[in-house]
Amino acid sequence: MDKFETMISEEEIIQKVKELGAKISSDYEGESVVVIGVLTGAFIFTADLVREITVPVETIDFVSISSYEGDKSTGNFVFKKDISCDIKGKNVLVVEDIVDTGRTLKKLKELLMMREPKTLKICTAFDKPSRRVNDLVPDYNCITVPDEFIVGYGLDYDGRYRQFKDIRIVRKENE
Numbered sequence: 001m002d003k004f005e006t007m008i009s010e011e012e013i014i015q016k017v018k019e020l021g022a023k024i025s026s027d028y029e030g031e032s033v034v035v036i037g038v039l040t041g042a043f044i045f046t047a048d049l050v051r052e053i054t055v056p057v058e059t060i061d062f063v064s065i066s067s068y069e070g071d072k073s074t075g076n077f078v079f080k081k082d083i084s085c086d087i088k089g090k091n092v093l094v095v096e097d098i099v100d101t102g103r104t105l106k107k108l109k110e111l112l113m114m115r116e117p118k119t120l121k122i123c124t125a126f127d128k129p130s131r132r133v134n135d136l137v138p139d140y141n142c143i144t145v146p147d148e149f150i151v152g153y154g155l156d157y158d159g160r161y162r163q164f165k166d167i168r169i170v171r172k173e174n175e
């Protein structure tokens with residue numbers, strides 16, 4: 001059995017998501033936005049965040065580009081699911097669960113920029129900047145986290161633990 005240690009409480013996450021939603025709403029005042037959640041991890045954050053956004057949300061869509069296995073990033077990407085909307089000329093807000101090495105979002109950003117959106121910004125629930133291997137900086141970030149493998153609030157360890165309402169550090173059996 002894996003053991004856990006709580007890192008971020010449910011209350012703190014809720015508060016930070018509210019604050020970020022207000023900031024995004026004020027930044028996009030007078031505009032509308034297309035929200036693209038990155039599956040699977042961002043499904044909970046996307047659902048919470050869009051309910052804190054007061055400007056018109058034209059479309060909510062999801063994309064899947066990950067090839068993450070266990071807790072190590074492989075660097076190989078497959079477009080498992082593309083969006084079904086046209087983003088040309090739109091304000092696109094990409095919503096991610098966590099930015100780790102930055103490889104996933106760098107690649108996704110490149111692919112989406114080829115479709116000529118009006119603007120493209122990246123919003124992440126959690127940012128682990130100490131692990132970055134490139135120059136990717138999210139435009140919006142709820143909570144900066146240290147270099148620990150975390151689960152909950154949509155984040156998984158081999159598909160599990162996404163349903164936890166708080167963020168926990170996994171202490172594997174053999175550690």
Ligand code: IMP
Binds near residue numbers: 099149
């Ligand atoms: P990156 O391409 O290395 O930035 O990896 C991004 C993806 O790796 C995230 O969308 C997550 O799915 C996964 N990931 C990175 N760190 C963690 C973590 O601490 N817990 C769970 N998933 C993680």
Ligand code: MG
Binds near residue numbers: 038039097
């Ligand atoms: Mg992910």
